[in-house]
Amino acid sequence: MGALPSEEKERAPAPDPAKWNLLKQDIQRWRKHYAGSYRMATTAREKKAVIDQARELLEHSLPEMMRCWLGTPWDFNGTATTPGEGKIACGYFVTTVLEAAGFRIERSQLAQQASQQILRTFLPMEDLRIRVGIPYKTFRFETTRGRPGIYLMGLDTHVGFLVVKDQEFRFIHSSGSQPWCVVDEPSELALVLERSNYRVLGNISANDEVIRRWLMEEKFPTQR
Numbered sequence: 001m002g003a004l005p006s007e008e009k010e011r012a013p014a015p016d017p018a019k020w021n022l023l024k025q026d027i028q029r030w031r032k033h034y035a036g037s038y039r040m041a042t043t044a045r046e047k048k049a050v051i052d053q054a055r056e057l058l059e060h061s062l063p064e065m066m067r068c069w070l071g072t073p074w075d076f077n078g079t080a081t082t083p084g085e086g087k088i089a090c091g092y093f094v095t096t097v098l099e100a101a102g103f104r105i106e107r108s109q110l111a112q113q114a115s116q117q118i119l120r121t122f123l124p125m126e127d128l129r130i131r132v133g134i135p136y137k138t139f140r141f142e143t144t145r146g147r148p149g150i151y152l153m154g155l156d157t158h159v160g161f162l163v164v165k166d167q168e169f170r171f172i173h174s175s176g177s178q179p180w181c182v183v184d185e186p187s188e189l190a191l192v193l194e195r196s197n198y199r200v201l202g203n204i205s206a207n208d209e210v211i212r213r214w215l216m217e218e219k220f221p222t223q224r
Contacts, residue, residue, distance in 0.1 A: 013070035013184070015084025020068035024100045027061045031102045035215045051211050055149075058101070058214070059205050062150050063163045065097050066172045069182040074174045079108070090159050093174035093182060094118065094152065097161075104219045113222060115154025116200050120223040122152065122210055123202040136194040140187050143169055149205040155196040162201060 034054045041047040069083045078087030081096060088096065091111035095118075099107045110121060119128055131139055144167045151162035153171065160173025171190040174182045185193075193199070204210050213220065 013067070015070065015072045015182075016068045017083045017085065020065065020083050020100075023061060023065050023068065027057070027065070027101050030057050030061075031215060035217075038212070038215050048208075050215075051208050054211050054215055055205055058211070059148075059150055062097065062101055062161075062205075063170075063172065065101060066161055066163075066182075067184055069093060069097070069174075070184055072174070072182045074176050074180050074182070076176065078174070079111075088174050088182065090174045090176065091118065094159050094161065101214075102217070103214055104217055106222045109224075110222045113224060115152075115157075115159040117223045118159055119152045119154055119200060119202045121220050122204050123207060127207060128200055128202045131199045133197055134199070139199060140169075143201070144187070147203055147206050149203040151201045151203050153193070154198075154200040155193065156198045158192060158196070164203075 031054070034050055034057070037053075038047060038050045041050055069088070072080065072083050073087040074089065075087035076089055078089045079092050080086030080088045089111065091113070092107075095105060095107045095111040099105055105121070110118060113121075116128070116130075129142075131142075143162065143164060146164065148164045148166075151164060151169075153160050153162045153173075158173070158176065160171055163170045163172060169187050171185045171187070171193050172183070173192070175192060177192055185191075187193075212218075
């Protein structure tokens with residue numbers, strides 16, 4: 001017997017603003033802790049050790065922050081700042097999560113850029129991987145065998161996060177198609193990603209300079 005609609009609704013992820021606020025406070029507390037350790041480090045090896053610790057923090061905390069938004073409705077003009085309180089567009093979902101995690105960005109200006117420009121705000125061109133007209137099966141293989149981490153994922157008219165771990169990835173994004181909300185999809189069910197002819201991605205958590213600038217609260221000027 002199939003599940004009743006009410007049962008399906010009960011199982012659907014719901015926005016979690018309370019957890020969101022706790023995670024924001026927690027990541028800021030740890031960021032300041034690691035920033036202090038980085039300033040006190042006197043050798044390249046010591047600085048690298050702090051960067052690696054901060055990377056682990058981001059790779060753990062960012063997906064948890066993203067998932068607080070699950071079920072928040074999508075809207076092309078959505079600019080919500082709190083999960084479940086209003087609607088949110090795909091670009092604003094990305095920039096809101098990053099800003100809340102402590103990245104000094106121009107949230108609104110960055111959210112309105114083309115996906116490749118959003119990625120270029122954080123990473124040099126040589127750190128981006130652009131795939132045009134590549135079969136999704138090939139893209140999945142390349143990505144799951146690549147370096148784990150938090151990726152920004154740009155499509156023709158869309159942007160979101162890829163969380164790559166244990167030779168698998170999940171696409172977390174504010175979807176402008178069914179079910180029209182923030183979703184967390186395994187690679188085999190990420191239909192928006194599969195159907196796109198253009199894909200550009202970059203691993204922000206793998207880049208030491210991104211981590212350092214985040215720790216030091218340095219601004220990431222929007223690439224236009």
